[in-house]
Amino acid sequence: MSRRAAASAARGAAVAALALSAGGPLLLLLLWSVSRDWFFPALLPPALAGDAWEQLAGGSALARAALTSAALALLCGAGAALVAFPVGRAIARLRGWRRHVGAAAAFLPVAAPPIALGTGLQFFFLTLGLGGTAAGVLLAHLVPAAGYLSLYFLGIFTAFDARVEDEARTLGASPAQLLVRVTLPMLRRQLGEAFALGFLISWSQVALTLLIGGGVVRTLPLEVLAYVRAGQDRFAAAGALALTVPPLLALAAARFAARRTAVVAA
Amino acid sequence: MSDRVSDGPNDRAPARVPEHAPALRVVGLTVPFGDQPGLADLSFAVDAGERFVIVGSSGAGKTTLLRAIAGLASVTAGTVAVGGRDVTRLPPERRDAVYLHQAPVLFPHLRVLDNVLFPLRVRGVPSPVARERALQALAAVRMEGYAARDPRTLSGGQRHRVALARAVAARPALLLLDEPLASLDPSLRDDVREAIVSIQREHRPALVLVTHDLDEAGLLADRVAVLVDRRIAQTAPPAELFARPATLAVARFLGVANEVAGRLCDGGRFECPLGVLRPGAAHGPAGSAVAVFRPEAARLTADSSGAAGHVVALRHRAHGTGALVRVGAAALEVPVPAGRPPAVGDAVHVAVDDAQVVVFPTEPGAAGA
Numbered sequence A: 001m002s003r004r005a006a007a008s009a010a011r012g013a014a015v016a017a018l019a020l021s022a023g024g025p026l027l028l029l030l031l032w033s034v035s036r037d038w039f040f041p042a043l044l045p046p047a048l049a050g051d052a053w054e055q056l057a058g059g060s061a062l063a064r065a066a067l068t069s070a071a072l073a074l075l076c077g078a079g080a081a082l083v084a085f086p087v088g089r090a091i092a093r094l095r096g097w098r099r100h101v102g103a104a105a106a107f108l109p110v111a112a113p114p115i116a117l118g119t120g121l122q123f124f125f126l127t128l129g130l131g132g133t134a135a136g137v138l139l140a141h142l143v144p145a146a147g148y149l150s151l152y153f154l155g156i157f158t159a160f161d162a163r164v165e166d167e168a169r170t171l172g173a174s175p176a177q178l179l180v181r182v183t184l185p186m187l188r189r190q191l192g193e194a195f196a197l198g199f200l201i202s203w204s205q206v207a208l209t210l211l212i213g214g215g216v217v218r219t220l221p222l223e224v225l226a227y228v229r230a231g232q233d234r235f236a237a238a239g240a241l242a243l244t245v246p247p248l249l250a251l252a253a254a255r256f257a258a259r260r261t262a263v264v265a266a
Numbered sequence B: 001m002s003d004r005v006s007d008g009p010n011d012r013a014p015a016r017v018p019e020h021a022p023a024l025r026v027v028g029l030t031v032p033f034g035d036q037p038g039l040a041d042l043s044f045a046v047d048a049g050e051r052f053v054i055v056g057s058s059g060a061g062k063t064t065l066l067r068a069i070a071g072l073a074s075v076t077a078g079t080v081a082v083g084g085r086d087v088t089r090l091p092p093e094r095r096d097a098v099y100l101h102q103a104p105v106l107f108p109h110l111r112v113l114d115n116v117l118f119p120l121r122v123r124g125v126p127s128p129v130a131r132e133r134a135l136q137a138l139a140a141v142r143m144e145g146y147a148a149r150d151p152r153t154l155s156g157g158q159r160h161r162v163a164l165a166r167a168v169a170a171r172p173a174l175l176l177l178d179e180p181l182a183s184l185d186p187s188l189r190d191d192v193r194e195a196i197v198s199i200q201r202e203h204r205p206a207l208v209l210v211t212h213d214l215d216e217a218g219l220l221a222d223r224v225a226v227l228v229d230r231r232i233a234q235t236a237p238p239a240e241l242f243a244r245p246a247t248l249a250v251a252r253f254l255g256v257a258n259e260v261a262g263r264l265c266d267g268g269r270f271e272c273p274l275g276v277l278r279p280g281a282a283h284g285p286a287g288s289a290v291a292v293f294r295p296e297a298a299r300l301t302a303d304s305s306g307a308a309g310h311v312v313a314l315r316h317r318a319h320g321t322g323a324l325v326r327v328g329a330a331a332l333e334v335p336v337p338a339g340r341p342p343a344v345g346d347a348v349h350v351a352v353d354d355a356q357v358v359v360f361p362t363e364p365g366a367a368g369a
Helices: A003-033 A051-057 A061-093 A095-112 A114-127 A134-161 A161-171 A175-186 A188-203 A207-215 A218-230 A232-256 B062-070 B114-121 B127-140 B155-167 B184-203 B214-220 B236-244 B246-252
Strands: B022-033 B035-048 B050-056 B077-082 B096-099 B174-178 B206-211 B221-229 B233-236 B258-262 B269-274 B274-278 B289-294 B298-300 B307-315 B319-325 B330-335 B347-352 B358-361
Touching: A003 A232, A051 A061, A051 A232, A061 A095, A061 A134, A061 A188, A061 A232, A095 A134, A114 A134, A114 A207, A114 B289, A134 A207, A161 A175, A161 B062, A161 B096, A175 A188, A175 A207, A175 B114, A175 B233, A175 B289, A188 A232, A207 A218, A218 A232, B022 B062, B035 B062, B035 B077, B050 B062, B050 B214, B062 B096, B062 B174, B096 B155, B114 B127, B127 B155, B155 B184, B184 B206, B184 B214, B206 B214, B206 B269, B214 B236, B214 B347, B221 B236, B221 B246, B221 B307, B233 B236, B233 B358, B246 B358, B269 B289, B298 B330, B307 B330, B319 B347, B330 B347
Parallel strands: B050 B206, B050 B221, B096 B174, B174 B206
Antiparallel strands: B022 B035, B022 B077, B221 B233, B258 B269, B258 B289, B258 B330, B269 B274, B289 B358, B298 B347, B307 B319, B307 B347, B319 B330
């Protein structure tokens, strides 16, 4: 085998290993979600069952948890983008030490481990009567999500061509017209990405949901965790697979929408 | 500008501008440069339809001044009036003044026609009227065939022309251009300069343009203002400015290359190593003084008339060669006749056209003083 052929084969093997490491667990989960009485040393499940997926599709606890998760994530994605857009823009316009302080403030909820953040928020939220409520969980999810997205928008607005806004103002656009006719359309893709990021942060949140929701607010990750602890592998696998759907969709959307970022003037 | 009328419910421009009011009047304007002292106590006026060019070296505050007029930079004192209306405290969108950056700034998410429609739409101009005006503006810059194009596909010169069309589409009283030709290749400059002049003639906004390029100022301006040491040192039509700089600092900024120290005598005579000159203009009292003149005002004589000197260097430029001639303590640049350049070290004689000489009182640092 020539050296070139050997290098090509090595590259192929590396890509195959990567694909297997990413796809293998997903395939295994898929198999597990429809298997019945599948124990060691059997290589394949002796029997198949679709009840886990039926539960996920029907009105079971798993389905309700998936709906709760989706609702929280949608609101979190939209809310965090709404909050972070002006915050990131404001920090980007600061200069000197003020900018560093602003960026550090946005970074704090991102850097803090969720368990530490949740413990800190718990007391505060209980005082406000938000413990064990969906609203409390949503607000808790918003804290790290808004932090992440503020940093995201800080990067966007640092690269954003401020001359565009200057020129639009002198052409007669009021601040509201500037936002609606120039800034938002120019950042449409970035806003979509921010929403997806906020959605995913909430979608995969466990510690904050557990600490603020107090077990009353049941989301999909909590249900999956409960099924794992109860040894109900088929339901845990179906739930886990459902958890991977939004991230995969977001990845696909990002891949297909990856066009030129129009944050500078033409 | 008296034909300007409101076109729509949100057209915030004044319905009519008084005929007698200048398009722009700046009085005592003081603009800081961040924490540093900036432009101080500037005053000038620009008439409707006039092309007013402000020149100054890099960092002199030209862009800051334009931004202050446009409402994009804060001022600490003074007033800005557009069409007789005090706009000092108004936001940029209510000043009736459009500011164009050095490099054209087109909205990347809008097609060319929609870019030009932008100022009309935000003013609430009805669609058919807006479309007609936008197409007219594009036609004025020869870009009507590009209406449906994505602005990112245009060349630099084309973008400039679309930006100009968009700026005049709303028929502002004032157009503020920040070094519009600076980022262009020489081949494109003529094209964009022609577009500026043509569109300004057609729509008649007052035009305030800043540049550090004196040729550009001379080609575009009805009047030129020179910004020196944070103040306007002189305002004059280009021919007058280049012929009669008001101060030594202005003369130096204008690149009037030759300076000769001497003595200004009663009766306007100027005694110096070049002999006794009768300058075209003389400022200040009799006494120690500096005469300045352009290289074109001097010539090498073939017949030993004029002052004797010797060539110390040759300067080759795109538009011709000059000899640096030492006459006494002064080093003068003198154009060299094509095809007959002297050699370094040659003895030559220099004569000066007195009428093109301007004399100023001696200032510290004057060459040859």
